[in-house]
Amino acid sequence: MAGEDPLISGMAGRYAHALFELALENKATDAVKADLDKFDGLLAESADLRRLVRSPVFGADEQLKALSEVLDKAGIGGLAGKFLRVITANRRLFAVGDMIRAYRALVARHKGEVQAQITVAEPLNDKNSEALKGALKSVTGGKDIDLNIKVDPAIIGGLIVKVGSRMVDSSLRTKLNAIKFAMKEAR
Structure with missing residues (x-):
């Protein structure tokens, strides 16, 4: 194992x-x-x-x-x-x-759960945590989700979600960097 x-x-x-x-x-x-x-x-x-x-x-x-x-x-x-x-x-x-x-x-493997690494700008309340678990459960085929939440104010807002080898970065920091890069390219 x-x-x-x-x-x-x-x-x-x-x-x-x-x-x-x-x-x-x-x-x-x-x-x-x-x-x-x-x-x-x-x-x-x-x-x-x-x-x-x-x-x-x-x-x-x-x-x-x-x-x-x-x-x-x-x-x-x-x-x-x-x-x-x-x-x-x-x-x-x-x-x-x-x-x-x-x-x-x-x-998590023993329990049949999937681990999700979540990075947020500020702590999630219980309602948002449960909503996030529900959304991730539907994406993982109904498997139970074990959330590992890390608070990082540097991402400004949004979330970074890692489940297995998949990652979704919807943080404001990433979006602002993309806009900044696009503006530099437009010059």
Whole structure:
């Protein structure tokens, strides 16, 4: 399974696959995913945590001590907490983002869901999220959709939607760049 999908290959894919198999045995795939999503959210919010995760300056012991405090405060325990501690001890914490993405893909595949990467300028409300899920469900042949929403104010407005190998970019930034390019060509 790890070799089938480029997203789930390499070192990060092997770690994610091992975690997925362990979570499957313990019937905890959703709990682990929720904890990993929580940690991913913490990474997105904290520049200090990103620096701790990515910087080779910190030793494994320093990273493990700091990470343990973060996990305890965030309430991340169980398999996900143990997993994050193991990858820290193995000096693989720098790849945690790829591991989380690969784990999400494995869970989605197991559930028969399709993952959609959505980039928006501002957070979506529940009504818009459900409408987007419905639209994507009709495009994917009725499969359940797992939305991974990223907020990026730089796109100004609109959406960027990636489902599998397909991408639709209807962001205002892209449209403005197209107009700018067209105006330069018209000269």
